[in-house]
Amino acid sequence: MKLADGLFLESCREVATKYPGIKYNEIIVDNCCMQLVSKPEQFDVMVTPNLYGNLVANTAAGIAGGTGVMPGGNVGADHAIFEQGASAGNVGNDKLLEQKTANPVALLLSSAMMLRHLQFPSFADRLETAVKRVISESHYRTKDLGGTSTTQEVVDAVIGALD
Secondary structure, three states, rough: OOOHHHHHHHHHHHHHHHHOOOOOOOOHHHHHHHHHHHHHHHOOOOOOOOOHHHHHHHHHHHHHHOOHOEEEEEEOOOOOEEEEOOOOOOOHHHHHOOOOOOHHHHHHHHHHHHHHHOOOOHHHHHHHHHHHHHHHHHOOOOOOHOOOOOOHHHHHHHHHHHH
């Protein structure tokens, strides 16, 4: 890890010199997570290797309401992947699958991120607005958000809220 972390930091430092107008900071991941909890407003964009990104994303998901509401995207020069942004508590949770109660919000919001990336901002806005409306009305929420709805019921409610 020391070699990989060193190469990552070296690369970041090199790229940072090319963009002097962008503030560049380094922080150890455990302190980063603590700072994220205590003063989240100090962060704007984070660049991390995969392992540390997972730790930070799971911490952020806890702040935002859980892994079920955290969208995510990995964008490169030629390709992009959009997915649920945090995984703690969901990966390998057969109970959610069996009961059909996994929260679809993260995937729906990730879909909106993808639409925006593909230059369809009006569709992305419609989807985000529908998701926010369904959550705020509180009629259709999965168990992790204090409700009793199934995954499909939440998806159907979002579809019904699209305008």
